[in-house]
Amino acid sequence: MESINLNHLFPTKTSNFAKDEIFDVAVVGAGVVGCAVFKEFCEQGAKTVLVEKANDILDGASKGNSAILHTGFDAPPDTLEHKCVQRGYEEYMKIKDDYNLPFLNTKALVVAWNDEQLGKLDAILQKGLGNGVKELDLLTHEQIMRKEPNLSLDAKGAILVHGESLIDPWSAPLAYVKKGINCGGKIAFSHEVKDGHHNGKYWELQTSQKPINAKVIINAAGLYGDIVDKIKGTQDFKIIPRKGQFVIFDETAYNLINSIILPVPTKRTKGVVITKTAFGNILVGPTAEDQESRTDSQTVKETLEDLKTKAFHMLPALKNHKVTATFAGLRPASDETYYRVSINDEKNWITAGGIRSTGLTSSLGLAKHIFELHNTRYEKNPKADEKVTVPNISEFAPRDNQKEGYGKIVCHCECVTEREIKNACHGELGAGNIGGLKRRTRAMMGRCQGFNCEAAVTQICKNEVKNHE
Amino acid sequence: MNNIQIAIIGAGPAGLSAALELKKLGYDDLLVFDREDEAGGTPRHCGHLGFGMFEFKRVLSGPDYAKKLAKLAIDSGVNIKLKSTLTKVENGVLTFSTPEGIKQYKPTYTLFALGARETPRPDRLVSGTRSPNIITTGALQRFAYLQKIKPFERAVIVGSEIVSFSAIMSAKHAGIKIEAIIEEKDEIDSFCIIKYMVKYLLKIPVLTNTKLKNINGEDKKVTSVSVSTDEGEREIPCDGVIFTGQFTPESSIMQKSFDDFNFSNNSLYISQNFQAKDDGFFVAGNVLRGALAAFKCYFEGKKVAKNIHDFIRFKHQPELIKIEADENISWYYPSMIDLKSPTKQHLTALRLKRRAKGAIKVLLNGRMIYKKNIHAFPFMSINIPWKDIELKPKDEIKLEFVSS
Numbered sequence: 001m002e003s004i005n006l007n008h009l010f011p012t013k014t015s016n017f018a019k020d021e022i023f024d025v026a027v028v029g030a031g032v033v034g035c036a037v038f039k040e041f042c043e044q045g046a047k048t049v050l051v052e053k054a055n056d057i058l059d060g061a062s063k064g065n066s067a068i069l070h071t072g073f074d075a076p077p078d079t080l081e082h083k084c085v086q087r088g089y090e091e092y093m094k095i096k097d098d099y100n101l102p103f104l105n106t107k108a109l110v111v112a113w114n115d116e117q118l119g120k121l122d123a124i125l126q127k128g129l130g131n132g133v134k135e136l137d138l139l140t141h142e143q144i145m146r147k148e149p150n151l152s153l154d155a156k157g158a159i160l161v162h163g164e165s166l167i168d169p170w171s172a173p174l175a176y177v178k179k180g181i182n183c184g185g186k187i188a189f190s191h192e193v194k195d196g197h198h199n200g201k202y203w204e205l206q207t208s209q210k211p212i213n214a215k216v217i218i219n220a221a222g223l224y225g226d227i228v229d230k231i232k233g234t235q236d237f238k239i240i241p242r243k244g245q246f247v248i249f250d251e252t253a254y255n256l257i258n259s260i261i262l263p264v265p266t267k268r269t270k271g272v273v274i275t276k277t278a279f280g281n282i283l284v285g286p287t288a289e290d291q292e293s294r295t296d297s298q299t300v301k302e303t304l305e306d307l308k309t310k311a312f313h314m315l316p317a318l319k320n321h322k323v324t325a326t327f328a329g330l331r332p333a334s335d336e337t338y339y340r341v342s343i344n345d346e347k348n349w350i351t352a353g354g355i356r357s358t359g360l361t362s363s364l365g366l367a368k369h370i371f372e373l374h375n376t377r378y379e380k381n382p383k384a385d386e387k388v389t390v391p392n393i394s395e396f397a398p399r400d401n402q403k404e405g406y407g408k409i410v411c412h413c414e415c416v417t418e419r420e421i422k423n424a425c426h427g428e429l430g431a432g433n434i435g436g437l438k439r440r441t442r443a444m445m446g447r448c449q450g451f452n453c454e455a456a457v458t459q460i461c462k463n464e465v466k467n468h469e
Numbered sequence: 470m471n472n473i474q475i476a477i478i479g480a481g482p483a484g485l486s487a488a489l490e491l492k493k494l495g496y497d498d499l500l501v502f503d504r505e506d507e508a509g510g511t512p513r514h515c516g517h518l519g520f521g522m523f524e525f526k527r528v529l530s531g532p533d534y535a536k537k538l539a540k541l542a543i544d545s546g547v548n549i550k551l552k553s554t555l556t557k558v559e560n561g562v563l564t565f566s567t568p569e570g571i572k573q574y575k576p577t578y579t580l581f582a583l584g585a586r587e588t589p590r591p592d593r594l595v596s597g598t599r600s601p602n603i604i605t606t607g608a609l610q611r612f613a614y615l616q617k618i619k620p621f622e623r624a625v626i627v628g629s630e631i632v633s634f635s636a637i638m639s640a641k642h643a644g645i646k647i648e649a650i651i652e653e654k655d656e657i658d659s660f661c662i663i664k665y666m667v668k669y670l671l672k673i674p675v676l677t678n679t680k681l682k683n684i685n686g687e688d689k690k691v692t693s694v695s696v697s698t699d700e701g702e703r704e705i706p707c708d709g710v711i712f713t714g715q716f717t718p719e720s721s722i723m724q725k726s727f728d729d730f731n732f733s734n735n736s737l738y739i740s741q742n743f744q745a746k747d748d749g750f751f752v753a754g755n756v757l758r759g760a761l762a763a764f765k766c767y768f769e770g771k772k773v774a775k776n777i778h779d780f781i782r783f784k785h786q787p788e789l790i791k792i793e794a795d796e797n798i799s800w801y802y803p804s805m806i807d808l809k810s811p812t813k814q815h816l817t818a819l820r821l822k823r824r825a826k827g828a829i830k831v832l833l834n835g836r837m838i839y840k841k842n843i844h845a846f847p848f849m850s851i852n853i854p855w856k857d858i859e860l861k862p863k864d865e866i867k868l869e870f871v872s873s
Contacts, residue, residue: 001643003619006601007689248591252724295687301596308594320732322717323592327599401554404570408552412504413721415554415566434601435689444601447721449589454604455611458618 009461010425010432011469013055013189019210022202023049023186024378026214028193028228030054031062033355034220035173035180036363040371041218042183045378050177050185051205051212053192053224056432058173058439061222062359064246064297064329066273066283069103070361071163073128073136074110074265080339080369082131085358087365092167095364098387099175101168102278102394108164108260109144111155113314117264118156124264125159135162150256150317164260168278168394169360170439175390176363178429182388183381188212189432193221196231203348205231218350218370222332223294225340225353232349237340241294242333242356244286246326247307250447253282253321261314270357272310274318278394279414279442281324284311290333297328324413324447331356341366343373350374391420393442410460411453413446421457425464437461474498475777476563476576480549481510482763483754484582485538486524486770487777488547494778500574501547502565504554508542509535510584511755512763514607516614517638523764532614534763558726561749578749578777581723581737582770585755587632588715597684600691602709606636609711613643621709625694626650627681629657629664630714630848632760637671640711647671648707651679651696654824658714659848684710716759723756731804733794734758740789740807741815741855742776743769751777758800758820785809790864797821797870799847808860816852819868821845827872829853834865842873 027038030052041048054060069092072085096103112118121138128136137160139147144155181187191207196217198204205212221228226239254276263271269288277283284307304326312319334340334354339362343350350370355362392399400406400417407418424431424440431437434444443457444450450457475496477484480503488501507513512520515531522528525537542549550565553572557564563579565572587605602621604612612618624645626636629652640647650667655678657664667673679696685704686692693706718736729746731738737745739752753773754766779785788808794801801819819829824846831839831853838858845851853868860866 001613001617001619003622006620250721252721297599298597298683299595299599301594304594320730322735323594326591326594401556401566402571404568406568408506408568409504409554409566412554415556433689447589448586448607448719449591449605450601451586451589451605451607452611454601454608455616455618455620458612458620459616462618 004458004462006434006458009434009458010055010465013432014209015186015188015191016428017049017186021213023047023212023214025216025218026051026203026205026212027218027220029219029221030057030177030187031060031220031222032058032169032173032359032363033222033352033366035176036367037218037220037352037370038180038185039176040367042180042185043381043384044371045381048180048185049212049214050180050187051191051193051207052187052189054432055190056436057177058170059435061330061332062169062173063435063439064244064327065169065360066275066286067166067169067277067360068260068273068275069165069167070358071133071161072131073133073161074124074270075131075358076338077127077131080341081358081362084339084362084365084369086132087368088362089163091364091368092172092361100389100392101172101175102392102396103165103167104278104396105163105165106259106276108161108262109139109148109158110161110262110264111144111151111158111314112264113154113156115156120264121157121159128159128161133161133163136160148257148259148261150315151261152314152316154313166260166276166278167360171390171393172360174429174440175388178388178390181428182386183383187428193228193231198347216348216350216374218352220352222355223330225332225351226334229351229353232344232347236342236351237334237336237353239294239354240290240333240335241292242331243289243291243297243328244331245299245303245307245328246283246285247304247311247323248277248325249282249284249318250322250324251280253318254280256282256315256317272307274311274315278396279445280395282318284308286329294330297330299326299328322447325445325449341370391423393440410456411443411446413448413452414442416441416443418460421460422464425461426468470562470573470575473500473574473576475578475580476574477501477580477582478555479503479510479582479584479754480508480539481582481584481754481766482512482538483766483770484510484580485542486767487580487582487753487774489542489545490771490774491777492545492547494774499547501542501549502553502555503549503551506552508539508549508551514610514614515635516610516642517635520763524767555722558722576749578751578780580751580753580773580777581756582754583719583722583756585716585718585759587713588717590712593712593715595681595684598686598689598691600686600689602691603684604709604711606632606639606711606713609636609643610639613639619643619645621645623648623707624709624711625705625707626711626713628652628713628715629659629675631659631663633713634659634663634667636711636713637667637673645709647673648705649674649676651676651681653680654678656824716755718756718759720756733798734800734802734804738791738804739802740787740805740810741803741812742807742810743773744776744780744787744807746789746805757802788862790860790862790866792817792866792868794819794868795870797825798868801868806855806860806866808862816854817868818850818852820850821847821870823847825870825872827870830869830871831858832867832869833858
C-alpha cells in the first residue's frame with residue numbers, strides 16, 4: 001500500500017527564467033485579473049512575468065464565483081467598474097471563438113418577489129438604460145411565467161436583461177495565461193512575494209523561491225492586494241474578505257430554468273442568484289459575509305440550509321433534486337465598494353485591487369485600462385494575433401468524450417476522460433494541485449464527489465507526474 | 470443505429486444475473502453495457518468476505534464474487550460492452566459514449582440495473598473545510614483494493630449503517646487507523662452485534678448520539694472534526710473523514726430522461742414485474758432503492774429476466790396504477806401495481822427513514838384499507854401484501870406511516 005498525500009500529488013513548480021533576468025513588468029497574482037493583465041502586456045510586447053503564490057492559477061478568489069458574463073446594467077454608473085465590465089464583455093465576445101471558450105446567452109431576469117421590490121424595478125431599468133444597456137424589457141407576472149414556468153407564482157414582475165450570459169470561469173483565465181506564454185511571457189508559480197525594494201532602476205521582489213526583477217509592478221494580488229501594496233511604501237486600502245457560500249444542484253435540475261434569476265440588488269450585494277452553469281448544473285448563491293480571514297472558506301451548514309430554502313421559495317421544483325457540491329469563495333472586497341485601481345508613476349507601481357465582484361467579466365477590459373494607464377510603448381509581440389485554444393469542458397460544445405480514442409471515461413458523473421486527465425497533468429500550465437485538476441477537467445466534481453473515481457484519478461495523476469519527471 | 474432486442478445497462482449483480490437468465494431462456498440478441506472497464510459492479514471493490522453464500526453456496530470476497538459472476542456471463546456467451554457510458558435516453562434510443570465514439574442502440578426491451586452510491590458530503594450540508602481527504606466508503610474501497618493507495622493516516626467514520634463496517638475493513642486493509650465511528654442517532658444503524666464487534670474486537674469507539682459539527686482544517690487539509698454530544702463539544706484529531714451509507718440510486722440519467730419520476734424513491738415507478746411506466750423499460754437492483762446485499766440484486770435480476778421473458782411470450786399489455794408514499798418512508802417498491810399481471814400474490818417492501826413505533830397504513834382513494842402496527846429500524850424491511858385488496862384502474866394508493 002502506497003501512502004499518497006492528495007494535497008501534494010503534483011510537484012511544486014519552478015520557473016524557467018534566469019535569476020538576473022529583468023522584466024518590463026511583473027504581474028503579482030494569477031487570479032482572473034492577473035491572467036488577463038498578463039495576456040494584455042505580453043501581447044503588447046512587454047517582457048512580462050506572472051508571479052503567483054500558489055502552485056496553480058485561480059487558487060484564490062477566482063476559483064469560486066457564479067460564472068456569469070455581466071452586461072453592467074446594474075453597475076455603479078460612470079465608474080471604472082462600469083466601464084471595464086462593458087469593455088470586458090466586448091473583448092470576451094471578440095476572442096471567445098478563437099480560444100474555443102464557451103458562451104451561452106441565457107439572458108437574465110431581475111425578479112421582484114414583493115411589492116417593495118416591484119417598486120424598484122423602474123429605477124433599475126432607468127439605471128440600465130443610463131449605463132448604455134439598451135436591451136432591457138419590463139415583464140409582467142404572466143410574461144415571467146411564460147418564460148419561466150417553474151418559477152414560484154410569487155414573482156411579481158421582472159426586468160429581462162438580454163445580454164446576460166454564462167461562461168466557463170476556469171477555462172477563460174487559463175486561455176489568457178496560455179496566450180501570454182505563447183507570446184513569450186514567463187510564469188513563476190509557488191513564488192510568494194514576501195517583500196521588495198526599488199534599486200533606482202527596477203524593483204527587486206523577494207519571493208519564497210528566487211527573486212524577481214521588474215521595472216514595473218502590477219499588483220493583482222486579490223485577497224492579499226493590500227499586503228502586497230504595502231511593498232511600495234504606502235497602503236491605500238484594506239481588503240475585507242467577503243465570503244460567498246454556494247450550493248450546486250445536480251444536472252437533473254438543469255432544465256428547470258431558462259434564464260439567470262437575479263434578485264433586486266441591495267446596496268451591498270447583488271444578492272442570491274439562481275443560474276445554470278456552463279457545466280450543466282444549477283448554482284445557487286452567493287452569500288455575502290465579511291470576515292477577517294483571507295483563507296477561511298469553510299461552509300456553514302445553517303447558511304447552506306438557508307440558501308436552499310431561499311432557492312426553493314423561488315424555484316419550488318428544485319426540492320426534488322440532489323445537491324452536488326457546496327463551496328465557499330472569498331471575494332477581495334475592500335473598505336470601499338469601488339475598484340481600487342491606481343498608478344503611482346514615481347514608484348512604477350500599478351494597483352488593481354478590491355475587484356470584489358464582476359472581475360470575471362471586467363478582467364479583459366481592466367487589462368486594457370491598465371495598459372493605457374501604464375502609457376508605455378512597446379513593439380507589439382509578433383505572436384499577438386496567433387490563436388491559442390483551450391480544451392472545452394463546458395456543456396455548450398462537444399466535449400472530449402464525444403471524440404474517439406479517449407481511453408475511457410474515468411469520472412462518470414461529469415463524463416471526464418482519461419485523455420483529458422492526462423493532458424491536464426502536463427506542461428507548464430498543467431494542474432498544480434487537485435483543485436487545478438478539477439478546474440481543468442471537472443473530474444470528481446459531480447454528484448458522487450469521487451465515490452467512483454477519486455482513487456482512479458489519483459492513480460492516473462500519480463503515474464503521469466512520475467512519467468514526466 | 471443498431472436495433473437490438475434487449476439491452477441491459479449495468480454489469481453488476483442484478484444486470485449480469487438477468488443477462489445469464491435471459492441467455493438461458495434463449496435470448497441471443499442481448500447486450501450488456503457497463504461504464505467501467507471491467508464487469509462485476511460494486512462488489513469489485515468490496516474487498517471483504519461475505520458474498521456468494523446464497524448464489525454459489527460459497528463464501529467469497531467481493532472481487533472474487535464479481536469475477537466469478539462476470540466469467541459465468543462471458544462463458545455462457547453474454548456480450549458485455551465495457552467502457553460504455555449511457556449519456557441519453559430519447560425516443561427509445563440509447564446513446565453511449567465509448568472510446569470508439571458515440572454509439573446508438575434502439576432496443577425493444579431495456580433493463581436499467583444502474584446500482585447505487587453513497588451520499589457524499591455536499592448533499593449532507595456539512596460545515597467546515599473542503600478537502601480531497603473527505604471521501605465515502607466507496608472511494609476508500611477503491612483506494613484500498615483497486616489502486617492500493619493509502620490516502621490518509623487516521624480517519625473518523627460518519628454513520629453506522631452496515632456499510633460502515635466495510636469502511637472499517639477497508640481502512641484496516643489500507644493501514645488507516647479509525648479514531649471513531651460517529652452516529653447522530655441514539656443507537657447504531659445496523660444490528661447491534663456489529664456495534665459490539667467494532668467496540669470490543671476492533672477496539673474502535675462507537676459514539677452514538679454524536680453530531681458532526683464541523684470538519685476543521687484549512688488549505689484543503691483536515692486536522693480534526695468537532696462533534697457535539699449531550700455533554701458538550703469536543704474535537705477528534707484526524708486527517709481524513711469517511712462518510713458512509715445513505716445510499717441513493719444512481720438514477721440521474723432516468724430522472725433526466727423520463728417525465729414521470731418517483732422522487733420518494735429517487736427512481737422510476739416500477740410494477741411488481743419490475744416494469745416501468747414507459748413501454749419496454751424495466752428496472753432492477755439497487756437503483757430501485759439504494760443498497761441491499763448483492764445476493765438480493767442477483768435474485769432480483771433472475772426474476773426480472775423471467776418477467777421480460779413473459780412479456781415477450783404473452784405479448785403482455787399492462788394496466789398500471791401508481792403507489793405513492795409519505796415522507797417517513799425512505800423507499801418502497803414495487804411502486805406500481807399491474808392489474809393485468811398474473812402475479813397477484815405480491816408484496817410492497819418498504820423501509821422507514823428513522824426508527825419508529827406506529828402504524829403503516831394503506832389508503833385507497835383516501836380511505837384506509839390496511840393497517841399494520843410496527844416497531845421498525847431503518848434497516849428493516851416491512852412488507853405489505855396486496856393479495857386481498859381489490860383494485861381498479863385509476864385507483865389512487867398511498868402508503869402512510871403514523872407514529873404512535
